[in-house]
Amino acid sequence: MRSWSIPVGRLLGVDVRLHLTFLLLPMFIYWTESNAHRGNASGARDLALAGIILVCVGVHECGHMLAARRFGMIPKAVILLPLTGVTLYDELRSEKPQSAMPQWKREIRLALVGPLVNLALAAFIAAAIMATNRGIELWKTPFLQPANLPRSLVWANFYLAILNLMPAYPLDGGRIQRAVFSRALDLSTATRRSVSISTAIAMVLIFAGPFTDLWLSMVGVVVFFAAQLEERALVFQSVLDSVHLEEVMLTDFATLSPADTLEDALEKAVHSLQDDFPVVRGSDMVGVISRQRILDALRAEGNGYVQAVMNKIFEVSARQESLGSAFRKLTARNSSIIPVVEDQRLIGIVTLQNLMHSMALLAESRKLRRGGTES
Ligand SMILES: [Zn+2]
Numbered sequence: 366m367r368s369w370s371i372p373v374g375r376l377l378g379v380d381v382r383l384h385l386t387f388l389l390l391p392m393f394i395y396w397t398e399s400n401a402h403r404g405n406a407s408g409a410r411d412l413a414l415a416g417i418i419l420v421c422v423g424v425h426e427c428g429h430m431l432a433a434r435r436f437g438m439i440p441k442a443v444i445l446l447p448l449t450g451v452t453l454y455d456e457l458r459s460e461k462p463q464s465a466m467p468q469w470k471r472e473i474r475l476a477l478v479g480p481l482v483n484l485a486l487a488a489f490i491a492a493a494i495m496a497t498n499r500g501i502e503l504w505k506t507p508f509l510q511p512a513n514l515p516r517s518l519v520w521a522n523f524y525l526a527i528l529n530l531m532p533a534y535p536l537d538g539g540r541i542q543r544a545v546f547s548r549a550l551d552l553s554t555a556t557r558r559s560v561s562i563s564t565a566i567a568m569v570l571i572f573a574g575p576f577t578d579l580w581l582s583m584v585g586v587v588v589f590f591a592a593q594l595e596e597r598a599l600v601f602q603s604v605l606d607s608v609h610l611e612e613v614m615l616t617d618f619a620t621l622s623p624a625d626t627l628e629d630a631l632e633k634a635v636h637s638l639q640d641d642f643p644v645v646r647g648s649d650m651v652g653v654i655s656r657q658r659i660l661d662a663l664r665a666e667g668n669g670y671v672q673a674v675m676n677k678i679f680e681v682s683a684r685q686e687s688l689g690s691a692f693r694k695l696t697a698r699n700s701s702i703i704p705v706v707e708d709q710r711l712i713g714i715v716t717l718q719n720l721m722h723s724m725a726l727l728a729e730s731r732k733l734r735r736g737g738t739e740s
Pocket residue numbers: 425429449450476479480529536537
């Protein structure tokens with residue numbers, strides 16, 4: 366699905382991608398206009414209207430992103446579609462919310478921000494237009510028209526707010542619906558149910574379009590694609606939350622002793638695929654050290670002992686912990702290895718390197734199990 370979008374820049378420090386369905390929009394406006402005016406459409410104005418819609422979607426997503434940051438979530442990329450956007454969050458670095466507010470409430474607030482931003486913008490621009498009194502008739506149909514861009518700006522925002530409140534996941538209305546479902550169901554069941562409802566709505570819109578207004582088909586297509594984008598993020602999230610460390614940890618690994626010299630340690634490292642090593646005295650875990658650290662120390666200070674350069678502050682995990690929690694520990698400490706211990710005994714290690722591999726494999730195998738044909 367990534368190939369369906371192209372990078373177009375950055376917004377609030379987040380990568381912005383334009384979904385290819387957005388290219389349908391100027392064509393669609395041009396086509397509607399030339400039908401209405403018997404071939405008299407103005408290409409430049411049609412493009413400008415598409416641009417206005419793009420900006421309104423961008424502003425809508427900025428609202429979500431700013432609100433999400435306040436909840437400790439870290440936006441990673443935003444994909445702009447013709448009437449909505451999909452913001453992907455960095456699940457690994459985002460904090461697990463500590464606040465007292467239940468998750469479903471937070472989701473509802475987060476969802477409402479986008480439409481509210483558009484409504485506020487519509488009201489503000491409408492007020493500005495009325496104040497300047499330039500003879501722009503706000504209430505004249507058609508509301509969205511390339512010939513009257515200021516009026517279109519007001520109504521584009523209004524329509525975006527209303528459309529995004531449709532209960533079609535991942536539109537904001539659909540997110541609210543999912544949040545309500547999630548009070549009684551677990552999150553992935555709630556999401557799947559919302560996605561089914563959303564797909565049904567998309568299909569109805571797509572087929573109703575030719576008999577009523579083709580814009581409905583356009584909305585249906587966008588909802589369909591947006592749901593696909595979210596679905597993918599969801600598979601990743603479910604792997605993070607449901608896989609336990611014991612399923613992916615390395616049980617056959619090399620260890621170092623604090624009494625090893627750095628040259629000995631390097632010698633051992635050469636014979637191992639590991640980049641990171643637990644340092645063990647007897648059966649006690651006393652530190653961790655990376656191949657790079659050994660090399661750096663040897664270069665800077667010559668030969669010494671592992672004891673002196675190893676990292677003595679490290680996080681350990683239990684075998685039942687989730688992948689997501691291990692990832693958060695790794696990134697929080699900026700380390701690349703987590704020892705897995707049981708009764709203070711080292712039973713395995715999880716390294717960033719091996720996590721990356723297992724994540725990709727697990728996501729693939731789940732998709733296969735669910736019979737997904739998407740590639
Ligand atoms: Zn939204």
